[in-house]
Amino acid sequence: MAGNTPPCAIRHVLTHLLTPLLMCVGMGLGYLGAFGDPAPHHLPVAVVGQAPAQRVMAQTLQDKGGAALDVRTVASRSEAVRLLADRQIYGAYAASRTAPELLVASAGSGTNATAAEKVFTPVAAQQGHPLKVTDVAPPAPHDPTGQGLFFLLVAVSIGSYASVAVIGGAGAVLPLRIRALLAAGMSLAVSAIGALFAGPVFHVVEHGLPGVCGLMWLYSAGILLIGTGLHTFLKRWTTLGVMVLFVMLNFTSSGGIFRPELQNGFFAALHAFWNGAGFIEGARGLAYFGSRGLNGNVLTLALWLVVGLLAVTAAGLTEKRRRAVVAVPAADTEEEMAEAVAV
Numbered sequence: 601m602a603g604n605t606p607p608c609a610i611r612h613v614l615t616h617l618l619t620p621l622l623m624c625v626g627m628g629l630g631y632l633g634a635f636g637d638p639a640p641h642h643l644p645v646a647v648v649g650q651a652p653a654q655r656v657m658a659q660t661l662q663d664k665g666g667a668a669l670d671v672r673t674v675a676s677r678s679e680a681v682r683l684l685a686d687r688q689i690y691g692a693y694a695a696s697r698t699a700p701e702l703l704v705a706s707a708g709s710g711t712n713a714t715a716a717e718k719v720f721t722p723v724a725a726q727q728g729h730p731l732k733v734t735d736v737a738p739p740a741p742h743d744p745t746g747q748g749l750f751f752l753l754v755a756v757s758i759g760s761y762a763s764v765a766v767i768g769g770a771g772a773v774l775p776l777r778i779r780a781l782l783a784a785g786m787s788l789a790v791s792a793i794g795a796l797f798a799g800p801v802f803h804v805v806e807h808g809l810p811g812v813c814g815l816m817w818l819y820s821a822g823i824l825l826i827g828t829g830l831h832t833f834l835k836r837w838t839t840l841g842v843m844v845l846f847v848m849l850n851f852t853s854s855g856g857i858f859r860p861e862l863q864n865g866f867f868a869a870l871h872a873f874w875n876g877a878g879f880i881e882g883a884r885g886l887a888y889f890g891s892r893g894l895n896g897n898v899l900t901l902a903l904w905l906v907v908g909l910l911a912v913t914a915a916g917l918t919e920k921r922r923r924a925v926v927a928v929p930a931a932d933t934e935e936e937m938a939e940a941v942a943v
């Protein structure tokens with residue numbers, strides 16, 4: 601039986617096996633490139649106080665840290681707390697002869713807070729005292745690492761792009777408007793499941809859950825509509841395409857594990873406009889920081905949704921043109937047959 605295997609069948613299987621190989625390469629490049637060697641890049645920190653001693657300390661840290669740090673001075677502890685809440689800094693050092701203190705907001709980024717602690721621990725040691733770390737915005741009690749929102753992002757993303765494969769494959773015979781409605785309906789279902797996980801089930805989000813649910817819907821709808829539109833053009837390569845967009849580039853640049861201050865320039869740049877970053881930073885703002893910076897994150901997700909609508913529109917026009925091209929030869933064939941019968 602094996603000797604009778606047609607070569608075309610082997611080529612067909614090998615061609616399809618190219619997709620998982622490309623996924624393997626992409627995931628390796630994405631995850632190891634983004635998470636493999638984290639190091640500070642212009643990590644914003646502050647020294648509390650603007651007396652000459654504090655200014656000298658800040659300048660000394662800047663000189664030693666180089667491109668790894670962006671050190672400033674702030675006038676007071678309350679201003680430092682405000683900047684931490686605005687996520688403009690990730691550590692503020694208050695010097696003291698007896699009890700030096702570092703202010704952090706680990707809900708904004710636990711890894712950034714840890715990096716700030718590594719910066720200032722030696723400074724306190726030089727003063728002969730242990731460093732006291734005060735977390736002014738800790739994560740939820742049931743999310744001690746502060747990474748629950750990232751895992752929520754993963755769940756919602758998988759539900760969304762897996763739905764694209766079903767709608768594009770099993771639903772390929774359906775009119776595009778039906779496929780688009782199915783995509784919209786699945787985005788509601790996926791975001792509702794995410795809301796249950798975030799709130800009642802795992803208590804990852806204890807404040808602002810309705811707003812976080814709205815962000816999930818925007819995020820999921822954008823993925824589903826973009827994927828549904830792309831299927832018209834990419835066909836069997838759609839799965840690879842959405843994985844590149846919404847896993848390889850998305851998870852790695854979202855800031856859920858490492859924010860851009862601990863990543864290389866490529867992923868740091870993606871964080872500024874990619875949809876996963878818009879969801880993570882928006883959800884953090886709602887859950888921990890009184891909705892600070894929310895408008896920009898909503899705009900990011902809304903623009904991705906607009907891209908999805910444009911993708912579906914382009915797919916609809918393309919499918920209509922393809923049907924017209926197929927219909928013309930069919931009409932010509934019917935006309936020729938009618939003429940032959942008449943003769």
